[in-house]
Amino acid sequence: MQEPFADLHTHTTASDGKLTPTELIRLASARGVHTLGIADHDTFHGLREAQKAAAEAGIELVPGIELSCQEGDRDIHLLGYYLDFDHPDLEERLSFFRNERFHRARKMVEKLRELGIDISWERVLEIAGDAQSIGRPHVAQAILEKGYASSWDEIFEKWIGDHAPAYVPKAKMTPQEAIQLVLDFGGIPVIAHPALNADPDYVRHLTKYGLRGVEVLHSRHDEEAVQTYRHLAEELGLLMTGGSDFHGIREGDEHGDLGSVRVPLAWVEALKRAAHALQ
16 A cells, blocks of 8 residues: 655646646545645635635645746746735735736737737637636647647747747746745745756755745656755755646646655645744
8 A cells, every 4th residue: 555645736727737626636536645735826716626625535735836936047936835825915916927927928929920820819818718827838739729739849949938939038026036925925935846947056045035945856856856955955954845747738748747746744744834833
């Protein structure tokens, strides 16, 4: 019998995931996930539905969020866990970034049409559905549907990836601002998948601003990266987290499958203790 485990990094249709919060919880239950973290981009919109579904399924839910940050050439993602997500001031601060994502996606569609990629903004909105945060995955899906490419990798490389012809930069807070935002609302700030867009020295740098954890386990961390960031967390006294970064498997999706990353429940307990100490 396998040990109970957590997957602390997943996404739903509230941002750029494929499954609704209820569908995600049901799949997690079927996969044997004991504790599930939902960290949608710039929104907590799916968490109420997820809480209800998790209670019915007997799954412990860890509320989270993923914030996109920029410092120089670094594109940093920050996870925040156990924030007071019902606080009206928090919603007001996050709405600015969601609005920026909306206008950014629309500008990308306009650029794509100028390049001869005949997709409509209306179709992108249909694909996004009830998502509070519209992003490049929704645009990519519209391109795939029209047969202009055979994979997401091709779409990002040719048209909407960083520095590609239809790319539009988005307004981002700095990592320091994101860390402070999470702390201001009682949450635990954790750097996401640091092997992809940071390095150990940069993680050390962020601890000066209140970074409390590092995502050691991730679907795109190899064993060397896992060991590097595990040892770094131990050295710096940081909390350790992890997750699949599941978005709902699509053709060409580079994100991990739900439950493919198994986080020890002891790490979740340490995360909860740290959050309670802030409240």
